[in-house]
Amino acid sequence: MVLAAAIAAPAAEAKHIRPDLPWREQLVRILGTTLNQDQNPVGVVAEIVVTFVKRNDRRGIEITFDTEPGRFSYTSQAAVLLAIDRTARAAHLESDSWSVFVAVPSPGVTVYGESLSAMVGITVVALAKGDFIPSDRVITGTVTRDGRIGTVGGVPLKVEAAHEAHMHRVLVPEEQHIADGDWQTPFLMQVSAVGTVSEAYKALTGQPLQGDDHGDSLGQ
Incomplete structure (x- = not known):
């Protein structure tokens, strides 16, 4: 599996998708933290758009991070690169013909940290498999x-x-961060601790990580 360098590009220039190439796209939510007006940490829900294109060549995976309307920090980009590669490997998929575009649709928003990376990696593989x-x-x-x-x-x-955003199921790492301490699950919400990307994929999509495509084939 070849992992090509990431590309940062303005939204208007980022997506050069040939009309003859098959592609899929999904808007997904990610979770993060920020500081409120009193400088206290609070949780936030943001949205990102992930686009998947299956090329006809095998020159290596290409991952483009749009720099507008919003953008990703270098730390986030590095974590996403690893997550896509590792999730594809866990799925036993060859990614060297993939082009992936990741965008923040909200103007002025910068995504920091690494905690979005599992969501992006699983989303890319889901798009590749038709889930x-x-x-x-x-x-x-x-x-x-x-x-x-x-x-x-x-x-x-x-x-x-x-x-607060009316989401019904949240997956969290099986191993808890030492700084988080004890906490309670909100009423009418399903919070599941998952250990592996395979468990997470099944919980998010309802399909197994390994196996045949479950949607319309994007071709070889």
């Missing part, structure tokens, strides 16, 4: 080298933000 992630499901975490969901902080704040 779908319902809008009320989300995961916070990273993807480790051995295909596990890596620990992230601020989980209680993120879960509360997801609850």
Whole structure:
């Protein structure tokens, strides 16, 4: 599997999708934290758009991060690159003919940190396989080298933000961050601890990570 360098590009220049190439796109939610007016940490729900294109060549995966309307920090970009590569490997998929575009549709928003990366990695593989992630499901975490969901902080704040956004299922890393302490699940919300990217994929899409495509084929 060849991992090509990431590209940062304005939205108007980022997507050069040939009309003869098959592609899929999905808007998904991610969870994060920020500071409120009193400089106290709070959870937030943001949206990103992930576009998947299957090329006819095998020159290596190409991942483009749009720089407008919103943008991604370098830390977020690096984590997403690893998550896509590791999730594809866990799915036993060859990614060297993939082009992936990741965008923040909200003007002026910059996404920081690594906790979005598992969500992006799983979304890309879901698009490649023809699967779908319902809008009320989300995961916070990273993807480790051995295909596990890596620990992230601020989980209680993120879960509360997801609850306020009327999301019904949140996946969190099996291993809890030491700084998060004890916390309670909001009423009428399903919070599931997952250990591996395979478990997370099944919970988000309802389909197994490994196996045949479940939607319309994008060709070879």
